[in-house]
Amino acid sequence: MKFSKGFTLIELLVVIGILSILVVGLIAALNPAEQLKRAGDARRKSNVAGLGKALEEYYITNGSYPPANSSWMQTLVTGGQLKSLTPQVSGTANCWLDTSRNSVNNYCYYFFGSNVVVWTNAESRDEISGCGSGSHNPPDTYLAYDSSVGRVCLKCNWTPGGAGTCFD
Numbered sequence: 001m002k003f004s005k006g007f008t009l010i011e012l013l014v015v016i017g018i019l020s021i022l023v024v025g026l027i028a029a030l031n032p033a034e035q036l037k038r039a040g041d042a043r044r045k046s047n048v049a050g051l052g053k054a055l056e057e058y059y060i061t062n063g064s065y066p067p068a069n070s071s072w073m074q075t076l077v078t079g080g081q082l083k084s085l086t087p088q089v090s091g092t093a094n095c096w097l098d099t100s101r102n103s104v105n106n107y108c109y110y111f112f113g114s115n116v117v118v119w120t121n122a123e124s125r126d127e128i129s130g131c132g133s134g135s136h137n138p139p140d141t142y143l144a145y146d147s148s149v150g151r152v153c154l155k156c157n158w159t160p161g162g163a164g165t166c167f168d
Contacts, residue, residue, distance in 0.1 A: 037124035040090065044120050044143050047086045049152045051107060051118040052145025054081035065111040073104040091121050094142075119144035119155065131156035 007015075054076045059065050066075035076082040088105035095108035102108070107120050119142040122128055128141045131154065142155045146166065153166030 034125060038126060041122055041124045041127050041143060044089055044122070045152045047089070047107065048118050048120060048143055048145045050082075051076075051086060051109070052116060052147060052152070055109070055111075055116045055118065056147055057081045059114070059116070065116055068102065068109055068111065070102045070104060072102070072109050073107070089120060091123060094121055114147075116147045117144055122154065127154060130154045 051073070055065060058076055058079055058081050061079070061081075066072045066079075073082070073085050077085060086105055086107060089107070091106060095103045107118060109116070109118050111117070122141040122143050127143065131141050140157050142158060143152060144155045144158075145152050146155075149166055151166075155166065
């Protein structure tokens with residue numbers, strides 16, 4: 001009897017098929033698009049916190065917040081509270097139609113009395129599902145620095161100046 005070395009074509013095709021199924025399952029489990037959104041939300045949280053602290057520093061130095069217009073972030077750079085403009089994030093910030101809440105690089109800003117809020121839209125399913133049933137869309141789900149609570153938190157279906165509950 002003579003035995004040949006190597007694998008048959010059928011054996012190779014079975015192994016390739018099994019490996020293909022495992023790779024597809026792994027890609028589906030990791031969901032690279034969602035991972036990118038999570039990373040983006042982490043960057044947004046960091047940026048919102050930095051902007052909120054810079055606005056509070058401006059308030060301490062000047063006794064008021066900068067005007068809530070399209071140059072508010074540049075005012076923080078000029079005043080020395082920020083080293084440079086915060087980079088633009090993807091998506092479109094929902095600053096409403098009120099011209100006193102202008103978006104700069106998709107970050108919005110609003111102050112009322114001695115309190116300040118800086119926010120941008122959340123992207124990842126993890127953040128959006130933090131608003132409850134998961135029926136919220138990114139325009140309704142915000143990552144916000146709120147000086148009244150002193151931290152970044154998730155706000156859902158929220159209007160600046162109104163009661164803003166932190167969901168986190």
